[in-house]
Amino acid sequence: MVERRPLLDIFTHLLLLLSALALLLPVWLAFVAATQDLAGVSRIPINWLPGPHLWENLQEAWTRGGFATRFTTSLIVAVGVTLGKIVLAMLAAFAIVFFQWRARMLVFWAIFLTLMLPLEVRIVPTYAVAANALRPFQAILDATGLTALVQMLTGIEISLEWRMLNTPAGLILPLIATATGTFLYRQFFLTIPEELVEAAKMDGAGPLRFLRDVLVPLSRTTMAALATILFVYAWNQYLWPLLVTTEPERATVMVQLSRMVPRGDALPQWNIVMAGVLLAMLPPLAIVVLMQRWFVRGLVQTEK
């Protein structure tokens, strides 16, 4: 649709500009703060222009936060969550779109409903499971009386335990179920012509072969778009890592950042915190810049 309405154009551009400014202002403030010394960052009214101390603040934040290990943990978690989500979403959508089974629509709607449930809603049970991943099974055994039976017969008490707190698995696994990804993949799979599926059947390719040889290569752009979103999502996770990493050594970057916030009567070294913030922003920024081309293509879906 081509419309020529100069007033509307000006208005929409103005709106865009304002939104961009509103989004960029905090980033600018963080950047300015990160370039000040303690006096500069505490000054009132605040400084709007950068000072000369950026490099030393970054170094200070890096060593004080122990960011070398924090970044490694965060990267492992973000990459793990991203890969896990993509694989799981793809397989779930594959089952929903290409197989005829009775509970298909039910499962789809169940997944779709969880789109509306954020992690926070299920955080208590999820924590219980992470504390002992085998606890649901233990509960089943207890409830059915099997534990008591076995103990009576053999004298052995069944006590299943798999602790995931403070482990990468505990950080990653509870986050990898993804309704958004499943939905995105489903939409993509629905655009695959039926004839292509049948051609693969005639050519002798089984379902997994079809997935590997046809669907995966065709969904590369979708995958890239999803990976971009998910990496940023996983990197920015705060609440879950905070709960599940009880040992400070296991913390992610985001958790570490919150620990660096000055509390009580500590020195208000916001310049160091903001330098840490800048550092924490870099990986998602790099991913978005690198994947931008694929990201747009994946969402627009022109290549068929």
Add this chain to the structure above:
Amino acid sequence: MAAIAFRKARKTYGANTAIHDVDLELPEGAFVVILGPSGCGKSTLLRMIAGLEEISGGDLLIHGTRMNEREPKDRGCAMVFQNYALYPHMTVAENIAYPLKVAGLPKAERQARVAEVAAALELSALLERRPGQLSGGQRQRVAMGRAMVRRPKVFLYDEPLSNLDAKLRVQMRLELRRLHEQLGATSVLVTHDQQEAMTLADHMVVMHAGRVEQVGSPREIYERPATLFVAGFIGAPAMNLLPAELVQGGRAVRIAGGPVLPLPGRARHGSAAVTLGIRPEHVQPGEIAAQVEMVEDLGSSALVHARLGEGLAMAFHTAAEAAPARGGRAGLHLPAERLHLFDPVTGRRLALERETQPALDYAPL
């Protein structure tokens, strides 16, 4: 032995029956065309052979073996789809080689087979292209190649030419026929285009509403349509079908309120009412008066739409130069040997008993 045989084969979707108890034998090495209007079940029948559609009842035999429950790949059939169904992310060579790759053939052999097929289809120069960079005709040939490379005993074509433009379609038709001769396999092609069917088929199957109406060579079907449906469906323009009644004990027929025409034999039928058919191209100049309504100049000939005395519509061909003027009169002759009689209730063709030698008062065409 028949290459493909259906024994009381049925296909139902819930309460709907798409294919009604079909009994059909398709001879080995023949080019079989399944023809019918859209929705008649012809594609379903083809997909039942391929294994893409489950068979609800009855048996499917391919080369004598029951195939109902076999996987598509184990049936020895290859299929060419209407929209070609090429893998968009693979090159032409990869597309053609894919069935072999799945079958686990070593790379060297795959390449040799692909090269051979590509040469036969004149695709050798295009092997590194992607389907998106090819024209419709080229894509069609790649789809053919992917089917040929497995050296199947049976080729299945699901309306393969319907996405091509008219000129290319004629060309690909010849190509299909040539490939069929070369490969010596059985080909089964589904189409709604009767011209395509007539030119390609050795053996034609006409379907209507999930039933097989008639099986035979294109000539047989054209000359002796077994039902009213086939009579109306085969031939362009369609056969003239007129209400009529049998007179003189079935030795002649009277067009409703019009002339009496002698028959070349004796028709035995319970009631007098019949439907009389004659093809526009078989009508000759003669004694029956008709009012000309419209003349279509087709270049090599003219198609005249006229009405008989009682207002019955009748179309016929004449030489373009001899075409009557619109609104004028024309005299028609309906040769006895070219008449078809049908039961208007069941739609079945009525056979004639030859009692005496028919009087030859026309020149056989």
